[in-house]
Amino acid sequence: MDFRYLGNSGLKISEIIYGNWLTHGSQVENDAALACVRAALDAGITTFDTADVYANTKAESVLGEALKDERRASIEIFTKVYWPTGPGGPNDTGLSRKHIMESIDGSLERLGTDYVDLYQAHRYDYETPLEETMQAFADVVRHGKALYIGVSEWTADQIRSGHALAKDLGIQLISNQPQYSMLWRVIEDQVVPTSRELGVSQIVWSPIAQGVLTGKYKPGAELPAGSRATDDKGGADMIRHFLDDEVLTAVQGLQPIADGLDVTMAQLAIAWVLANDNVAGAIVGASRPEQVESNAAAAGLTLDDDVLKAVDAALGNLPKTDPELTKSPSGRVV
Secondary structure (H helix, E strand, O other), rough: OOOEEEOOOOOOOEEEEEEEEEEEOOOHHHHHEEEEEEEEOOOOOOOEEEEOOHHHHHHHHHHHHHOOOOOOHHHHEHHHHHOOOOOOOOOOOOOOOHHHHHHHHHHHHOOOOOOEEEEEEEOOOOOOOOOHHHHHHHHHOOOOEEEEEEOOOHHHHHHHHHHHHEEEHHHOOOEOEEEEEOEEOOOOOOOOHHHHHOOOEEEEEOOOHHHHOOOOOOOOOOOOOOHHOOOOHHHHHHHHHHOOOOHHHHHHHHHHHHHHHHHHHHHHHOOOOOHOOOEEEEEEOOOOHHHHHHHHHOOOOOOOOHHHHHHHHHHHHOOOOHHHHHOOOOOOOO
């Protein structure tokens, strides 16, 4: 496993991050989830990403159980706050001081730890003053409940504003967690240049586009049984916009590129996002331990310019690049 610094900080994280969105507490039974975490640790992964909203807090509990016997200083645990949790009352969502201060305590209890390495704003909250949000995050850090602060799916301007407030408050906003893959490149035009300037790294989710970049979804064919696209607990909704025959046909054109490197298509896709020097880590999930092992093998894989050009040629103008697609919900979700 290779490691990279997260933002302009001294914190090192594993290039491959194990994430349990849409799996632990939802798609995957606990025994399988524990096996996947063990496979991640065996592969050298030290960084684990979750959120309080995943399976309505159950995912944090499963991850906490899986990591309870690990030396705390040897792993990095990330979680997030914003989306509704609990019964979904008026203060059970957003980035108000009340929700942040209550949510961090709940997350720590479920994760079985005194602190998280990174606490992230899961989206931007248009209805809470940013000053209130960042002051609450500063207090979370000062109370020793989080070491660093990050955000997820914030625009370039939002990152700049949050970073400035964090600096004024004496805390470090060091990361953004966006969707990023060969097919979804909306951060490249504005978010990445701004982040480079500010010393903020990307820790990206869905680097294999919900499984589409593995090549297992064939144009005109039935969806594979048991795949993300057939999951009725949220997976199918997330992958639907990629399941276009034109996109799936183009993705099949990546197979010869992967074959030429003697890697799987998933490994090629993960290595592609890691080729961006502003990306500190790629978050991968899994329903089986062997998936973790295979994905982890993408760490340290270097793609030269000819490979990157071949990927662009295979996909043409199909990847999404509009910066306007990077945005948070305009109002509270209750």
